[in-house]
Amino acid sequence: MQTTSHILMIRPVQFGFNAQTAVNNAFQQVNNETGVQEKAQQEFDRFVALLRGHGVDVTVIDDTPQPHTPDSIFPNNWISFHHDGSVILYPMFAENRRLERKPHIIGKIAEQFRIGRTTDLSDFEAKNLYLEGTGSMVLDRTHKVAYACLSPRTHPEVLKAFADATGYETVEFHAADAQGVAIYHTNVLMCIGDDYAVICLDAIPSKEERKYVEEKLKGSRKTVIAITLDQMNHFAGNMLQVQSLRGRKLLVMSTQAFSSLTPGQITELSSFNPIVHAPLDVIEKNGGGSARCMMAEIHLPGKG
Structure with a gap:
């Protein structure tokens, strides 16, 4: 199943502009x-209140003051949870982001969900090779396809x-963006829902690669909804489809992203699911990430 009603979010205690990530995150x-x-x-x-108000089960875990982790609000980069009970830990580009892999977070998740095998890819950090979770990859979980734009944070070996x-x-x-700078994370340019994909095709310079990605999406029976480079810069690609505990699908994004959409795009997206959005301007400006980055989907089997 592509979507889940269970989301992990980390409440920040020392959020701020991170100079270590700004070297290759043009969104900061x-x-x-x-x-x-x-x-x-x-x-x-x-x-969080918006998501819970729409029936989404949000597990909120407070970050710890020490060690200092200014980007802890974006947990989807260092961990992912899967239907078979597996957990994957990822190698992070910024040294201070590696400190986000805090055992108490996994321990809290294990209280409610069954965790089986854990695959730890963080050893790749010693080789300066990175893959930052579902930031680096946008997963079509139904068809088991991982879309990934290569960048300093997304290496083919990992x-x-x-x-x-x-x-x-x-x-x-x-x-790449309009200035030719490599897009640091795939999830700022595309989102995959159960029946559609939102993607900035204009950000893929190669015609061959653009055609390859688009045909792969359509081959998975996704309706492709294209956004512009300007909309991508307003985080319109940084969306996530979730569902309520009653199974109602929702498309979640920031208010900045929603405001950048055209009436036609809103109508088309709303035909698949309602859209919900929240203002995240401070987080977006300082962190260079938006709504999708703040939500780590929990696809693990539950206990009991």
Whole structure:
């Protein structure tokens, strides 16, 4: 199943602009804003309330002050959870992001869900090779296909290790913004729902790769909904389809992303599922990630 009603979110305690990630994350904006942690925490709490209000089961775990992990609000980069009970840990580019792999988080998840095999890919960090979870990959879980734009944070050798561990097919391509800068994470340019895919095809410079990705999506019976480079820059690709505990599908995004969509795109997306959105401006500006990055889907079997 592509979607889940169970989501892990990490409540920040020291959120802020991370210089270690800014070297290859063009979505971060250098600024002198004050009170960033408090504002981000307010945005986080409102976002959680929105999801819970729509019947999504959100497991919120507070981050710890030490070690300092300014990007802990984006847990989907270092861990993923799968239907067969497996958990995968990923190699992270920024040294201070590697500290996000905190045992108490996995322990908390294990209280409610059954965890079987754990595959730890973090040893690749010693070789300076990275794969940042469902940031680096956008997973078609139904068809077991992992879409990945290669970048300093997404290396084909680690992708192969992921594929070997999970049985996923990988679709690798290159993507860049309007300035020709490599897109740091695949999940800022595309989202896969059960029956559709939102993607910035204009971000794939190679006509051959663009055709390859589009045909692969259509071959999986996805309706392809294209967004522009400008919309991608407003996080319109950083969406996630989830479902309520009653099975109602929802497409979740930030208010900035929603506001960038055309009426036609909104109508088309709403024909598949309702859209819900929350303002995440402070998190987006300082963290360079948006709604999808904040949600780690829990596809593990439950206990009891």
